Amino acid sequence: MKIVIIGSGLAGLSAGYRLCKSNEVTVFEKDPDIGGMAASYCLEQSGKKYFIERYYHHIFRTDSELLALIRELGLEKQMLWLEAKDAYFVDGKNYPMNTPLEILHFSPLSILDLAKLGLLVFRIRLIKDTVPYDQIKAKDWILDTAGKSVYENFFAPLMKSKFGDNAENVSAAWLIGRVKIRSDRGKEGEKLGYMRGGFNSLLEALEGEITANGGEIRTNKEVTELVIKNNAVQGVVVDGEFIACDAVISTAEPAVLDAITGGKLELLHDSLKNIHYQGTACALIGLDRPLMEDGNYWMNIKADVPFGAVIEHTNYMPFEDYGEHLVYVTAYFQDEKSALWTQKEENVLDSYLQGLEKMFPGFSRTKVRWTKLYRRIDTAPVYEQGYLKNVLPFTAGPSGLYLAGMFSSTNYPERSLNGSVKAGFESAELLMKEKGN
Missing domain, CATH: 3.50.50.60 (FAD/NAD(P)-binding domain)
Structure with missing residues (x-):
């Protein structure tokens, strides 16, 4: 056939x-x-x-079909499971978010708010069927479950960076699925899988x-x-x-x-x-030295910069595999009118570097070896209510x-x-x- x-x-x-x-x-x-x-x-x-x-x-431990395929193709020896340290950059300050003690020091939330956030995450882990939550907006569910402060000071910036103007329309099912897939956490933080050699x-x-x-x-x-x-x-x-x-x-x-x-x-x-699909403008930057010297792999961001996350690949995978420090800087956009899509590549990259200079006082463009930008208008669906x-x-x-x-x-x-x-x-x-x- x-x-x-x-x-x-x-x-x-x-x-x-x-x-x-x-x-x-x-x-x-x-x-x-x-x-x-x-x-x-x-x-x-x-x-x-x-x-x-x-x-x-990266790979999650629940990715059974993908892991079986890797074994079937004889690539299992290339698999690594490593700790991936996360942080949340809010209003000029970097908050590590890996251990319970670190999360307790997340000052944008009060102790009561942190307790509500913890209960929300615990509740999500108990949910077996996400279908009933497809018809509920994530925003509404968070407000009802954990309150206004938890939504505005924790979830809203994350959802805004992920879905832009569509953030308030995203379903609670997506939020539940997102939290569940990122739940492989030990005492030191989250463990993720990656294939050596990429x-x-x-x-x-x-x-x-x-x-x-x-x-x-x-x-x-x-x-x-x-x-x-x-x-x-x-x-x-x-x-x-x-x-x-x-x-x-x-x-x-x-x-x-x-x-x-x-x-x-x-x-x-x-x-x-x-x-509805959204686009992505993802920069990859080669550096002479680490950007996040505290060892963080993934940093979500609430700040006046044109991107929503910084991911330092070589704070996760060994530097020796590459011989240079590798950092992703990424943002989503919602339509073809976005400046992230219409601007020239060099202008987008310049805006990203300006954002890094604003966030990291020790960062210098003289340490940048090269930059690349990957843009697509149709990266992924927006999981709206319904x-x-x-x-x-x-x-x-x-x-x-x-x-x-x-x-x-x-x-x-x-x-x-x-x-x-x-x-x-x-x-x-x-x-x-x-x-x-």
């Missing part, structure tokens, strides 16, 4: 991996590199070449398996039309060429899927229009069309690498079942 997969992110590659041994698989990727949001830069320092993701990623190793292994089994991955190839006739997939159009196939798995964003199908997915039309009714199914209606991606049920109420792998697997398994393969 001839199968076309649109997109080479983890969902597309995972689907291709599952299907390639008994089918003719072709993956089309519009970008020059495979990986989608998990794609990497290839950098060199003092003769040492290494890969580092364009956008920071996630590029996983992408290359998946690519290798697909091509070794006769499949093909074609980059710089954008699918401009998905041809559907008599309610069945006929093929795709790439570079003006029609390519016939028996089935298509699309990992394209909802707006793109709607466009390439010419609006023919009538049963999904409302959902495709109602899923989002669940818009989650796209794995089957799209027309025979032979399957869907997998961050819009899938496996990535709600909180997206993850594991959710994308699982989406790819489920779409592939459904295709094989329905096609009798």
Whole structure:
């Protein structure tokens, strides 16, 4: 059976991996590199070449499908589980947020507020089913559960940096999912997983398996039309060429899927229009010295700067793996009118460096070796109140069309690498079942 997969992110590659041994698989990727949001830069320092993701990623202990895939591909020896120290920068002061004692010193909240915050987190850990919370706004639920001060002084800045003007519309289900996925904490803080050598190793292994089994991955190839006739997939159009196939798995964003199908997915039309995506402007900076000398890995921010988080990769992974200090500076934006999208790359980077100078008095641009900026307008869905009714199914209606991606049920109420792998697997398994393969 001839199968076309649109997109080479983890969902597309995972689907291709599952299907390639008994089918003719072709993956089309519009970008020059495979990986989608998990794609990497290839950098060199003092003769040492290494890969580092364009956008920071890590693994959680609950990522069962992803961890099983890593084992299956023989990459388990590259897995590390390390402590990742967190902090919250509020009004010019840095607050470590790793141990109960450190959290007790978070002065923007009173002792009573901290108790309410602790009870809220405890309550979240007891929640088994997030479906009832999909229809509730996170803001309203926090206000009802923990009060105004906890919302305004703790959650509101975090949600604003994550979702911008849509922050007050995000569902409580997302908040619960977010807290649950970040709950692997010991006495010293949170433990996260990462692959030594980066996630590029996983992408290359998946690519290798697909091509070794006769499949093909074609980059710089954008699918401009998905041809559907008599309610069945006929093929795709790439570079003006029609390519016939028996089935298509699309990992394209909802707006793109709607466009390439010419609006023919009538049963999904409302959902495709109602899923709102946001963009990301993520800078990666190489430095001569650490930025956060206290060893923090992840810093959330409430300050007058154009970004919402700073992530120092080499305060988590060993410096020796790279030979230089690596820092992500990232912000989300909500539409194509945002300055983070419309400004020239050098202007965005300059604004980020100005923000770092404001936050870190010891930081100097003379210590910056290089900067890179990764921007996408369609990074991820905004999980608004009532989002669940818009989650796209794995089957799209027309025979032979399957869907997998961050819009899938496996990535709600909180997206993850594991959710994308699982989406790819489920779409592939459904295709094989329905096609009798």
